[in-house]
Amino acid sequence: MGLLEGKTVLITGGARGQGRAHALASAREGADVVIVDIADQIGTVPYAMAREADLAETVRQVEALDRRALSLVADVRSQAQMDQAVASGIAEFGHIDALIANAGIWTQGQFWELTDEQWQDMLDVNLTGVWRSAKAVAPHMIERQAGSIVLISSVNGLEGGPTFAHYTAAKHGVVGLMRTIALELAPHGIRCNTIHPGAIRTPMTDHQGAWDMFAGHPGGTEADMIEGGYHYGALKGTTFLPPEVIANAALYLNSDLAAAVTGVTLPVDAGHLVLPGVNGAPVR
Template identity: 50%
Template sequence: MGLLDGKVAVISGAARGQGRSHAVRLAEEGADIIAFDICADIDTVPYGLGTREDLDETVVLVEKLGRRIIASQTDVRNFDAVTKVVDDGAAELGGLDIVVANAGITSYYRSEELTPHHWQTVIDVNLTGVWNVARAAVPHLIDRGAGAMVLVSSSSAHVGLQNLNHYSAAKAGVVGLMQSMAVELGPHMIRVNTVHPTTVKTGMALNPIPFS
């Protein structure tokens, strides 16, 4: 018996890295998975993002554990598309219990070099994208009568780092979002938390980072 037998989890940014790790770990504990990822590069991001092949590998790993998984190529910035993924997945798998809003990107610019386009893209993925996933999931968790929501922030929400104005601002915004949603959703027995990773061995970290 797993800790999450009979539960369903949705995970954004699930093609590789932390998202894949979350999907596999939750599946190990018995959860079925709704997984999605953009599976394409973004013009402002100076490293390659996950691919459809990466997401397919996540599917293989979850299915090897005997769990069901629904995976789609979906941009976390598109609220309507995210809502459809969550709604369709919950309908097929029998509900929704767990949310891991994980998808995130970055780029590296000094304050005087950061452009509105680079700023907005990181905010759209790392903050609005988190809200999109959370907002799409909330009605399902309320219907379930309980649930758990994990919003992936960063240690950079609390510690200033060079060349990451937009990233740090977005991740700090995720903390504010969590605090408000935790108060609102607590009466529905829905727990809302943030986690704050430091440097993790993923595609985001395994590239030259100009911190000088």
């Protein structure tokens, strides 16, 4: 018996990266999955976002684990689309036991130079989209008097982030949202927690803009990103982490192992948040 045997997990931003890792980890532990992704580009995002082919590949990998997957193109910025995604998942599998609100974007800019569009897109996806996702599953979970909601924040939900104030503000907002959801849904037997990823290697972080940030100048390389990652965490031998480490944390929170865990902010960051700044002498 897997940790999620007989359960259904809905994952937003599930086409690739952390979202795919969540789908596969849930499936390996016995869950069927509802995978939601916009599968399109948002204008202010400088890197290529997932497409329907990525969504199809996640489904293929889940089915290779002998679990069922329902893929849906939907935008977390639309309540109607998220409500329909939940309804479709219930129609397909009969119930939704857990939500992983993973969909997110990342862009950069000094706070006084951010455009209205950059600010609004960030909050619409990374904060309002999380609220809409939780709002969509809540009535079903309340009816069943059970459920687990995992909201993906960031270490920047617990500390500042220079050159991405809009991202930091949204991720801090997710923490406040989580704490309120945990309070409001506790009487219904529903838990809510946040995960705070550190430096995770996904298409959102592995592109020229991110390389330049870690290099500290234009023309950065993948090697600059990896070197920067060594200085980001405290644990020996860690640079950018694979998305599976976040999926494992969500797996724990959605399982009965965490039956008494709610309202928790869980960093998965190789010790980044305990550092007094950066790690000046990383041990490789």
